[in-house]
Amino acid sequence: MPIVLGIHCGHNAAAAVYVEGKLQAAISEERLSRVKNHLGYPYRAVTECLRMAGAEARHVTHAALSEAVFPWRFFEKPSPAIAVREAWHSFRRDVRGRVRSALGKPPYPKERLVGLFDYERLLYRAGREAGYPRYFLADRFKDVFGFRNARVKFYPHHLTHAYSAYAYSGRPDCLVVTIDGGGFGICHSVNIPREKSLKVLRQTSEQSSPGFFYQDITVLLGFKPLQHEGKITGLAAYGKPEILSDAFRRCLRLTEDGWSFESDFSGSADRQRYLREAIAGRSREDVSAAAQRVLEDAVVPHVRQMVRAQNLRTVALAGGVFANVKLNQHICELPEVDEIFVTPPMGDEGLAWGAALAMMSDGAEGLRPADPTRLTDVYLGPRYPESVCEEALRAARVPYEKLSDEKLFETVATALADG
Numbered sequence: 001m002p003i004v005l006g007i008h009c010g011h012n013a014a015a016a017v018y019v020e021g022k023l024q025a026a027i028s029e030e031r032l033s034r035v036k037n038h039l040g041y042p043y044r045a046v047t048e049c050l051r052m053a054g055a056e057a058r059h060v061t062h063a064a065l066s067e068a069v070f071p072w073r074f075f076e077k078p079s080p081a082i083a084v085r086e087a088w089h090s091f092r093r094d095v096r097g098r099v100r101s102a103l104g105k106p107p108y109p110k111e112r113l114v115g116l117f118d119y120e121r122l123l124y125r126a127g128r129e130a131g132y133p134r135y136f137l138a139d140r141f142k143d144v145f146g147f148r149n150a151r152v153k154f155y156p157h158h159l160t161h162a163y164s165a166y167a168y169s170g171r172p173d174c175l176v177v178t179i180d181g182g183g184f185g186i187c188h189s190v191n192i193p194r195e196k197s198l199k200v201l202r203q204t205s206e207q208s209s210p211g212f213f214y215q216d217i218t219v220l221l222g223f224k225p226l227q228h229e230g231k232i233t234g235l236a237a238y239g240k241p242e243i244l245s246d247a248f249r250r251c252l253r254l255t256e257d258g259w260s261f262e263s264d265f266s267g268s269a270d271r272q273r274y275l276r277e278a279i280a281g282r283s284r285e286d287v288s289a290a291a292q293r294v295l296e297d298a299v300v301p302h303v304r305q306m307v308r309a310q311n312l313r314t315v316a317l318a319g320g321v322f323a324n325v326k327l328n329q330h331i332c333e334l335p336e337v338d339e340i341f342v343t344p345p346m347g348d349e350g351l352a353w354g355a356a357l358a359m360m361s362d363g364a365e366g367l368r369p370a371d372p373t374r375l376t377d378v379y380l381g382p383r384y385p386e387s388v389c390e391e392a393l394r395a396a397r398v399p400y401e402k403l404s405d406e407k408l409f410e411t412v413a414t415a416l417a418d419g
């Protein structure tokens with residue numbers, strides 16, 4: 001019985017489990033660690049997903065990993081000096097883990113992570129020509145986590161984003177567009193279905209990233225990146241876009257052929273310096289309005305052109321940029337588009353099930369591609385029966401009262417209204 005475990009290690013770490021092609025559980029690590037946008041390996045989510053699927057690590061037949069960051073200890077080091085330094089870090093981490101577990105805390109080590117894209121560059125600098133899969137210590141990874149019967153493979157960041165939307169769009173014939181800040185040096189991809197798999201038509205490098213542009217604006221206005229981008233979308237409604245939109249187009253615009261994005265800046269430091277000067281003395285509202293306008297002016301015509309070129313009327317979208325509801329609304333309103341589907345985990349948390357789906361479509365032994373179905377709900381994590389809630393309340397000595405649903409909704413709404 002094939003059990004496919006999808007793992008996304010990185011920002012918004014997550015895990016998902018498929019048993020015989022059926023999604024059993026999908027959980028963001030932040031829901032269990034209570035750390036927003038949890039960065040790291042999804043220890044808790046993997047354990048909980050397997051528990052919910054009634055499986056143990058040794059039952060996992062396939063482990064699909066997304067290309068983002070990964071614990072450094074699972075890679076061969078490019079030089080002896082780096083290997084010695086890493087061995088020392090690894091020793092300290094293990095000691096800390098043992099002490100914590102002896103103290104009764106969960107022994108989740110604070111992993112030293114390596115960006116796979118950076119690791120590849122490091123190999124190149126160290127005179128090693130091949131990519132990281134050759135230097136990935138798959139056997140050590142399987143030993144440490146007990147996946148001893150699993151086939152392990154990494155899948156490209158944007159391809160996993162694409163599968164995370166395609167598989168649940170409910171439409172076998174849709175255009176799949178992914179846009180985010182960046183993953184493995186890429187910020188955008190256009191994909192079309194080919195026999196239950198996806199064919200990549202175009203990708204754009206991170207240098208012209210719509211997501212990083214929007215993130216820069218978020219930071220420059222004093223908000224938290226990867227978290228408060230929605231505030232820019234909200235503020236945009238109150239500003240005048242025309243004051244700064246021409247200046248911002250130097251950071252993001254559609255290429256002439258309409259297939260990709262471009263920017264005058266090759267590095268993020270240059271772009272941020274330029275933006276800082278451009279927005280000096282301007283209101284948050286006007287800056288936000290221009291950023292939103294420039295994003296829409298790049299992405300919406302791009303999707304329109306792709307839909308026309310491929311003659312597909314349904315669009316599946318993934319990547320953090322599609323958390324932007326205003327942008328999605330404009331895409332949805334295009335006359336060429338009948339329907340859009342934005343995958344609920346549009347950020348990197350979706351890479352866990354995206355990687356599992358990519359592996360199922362990859363012709364791996366014993367697996368077959370999932371048929372695109374319509375996602376009916378997103379209650380894919382642990383459930384807490386009343387008895388468990390009561391036990392937790394008693395343990396925490398919190399006074400509580402049991403109410404009927406009707407009374408409960410009224411009480412909560414009143415409490416919220418009272419501030």
Ligand SMILES: [Fe+2]
Binds near residue numbers: 157180319348
């Ligand atoms: Fe991403």
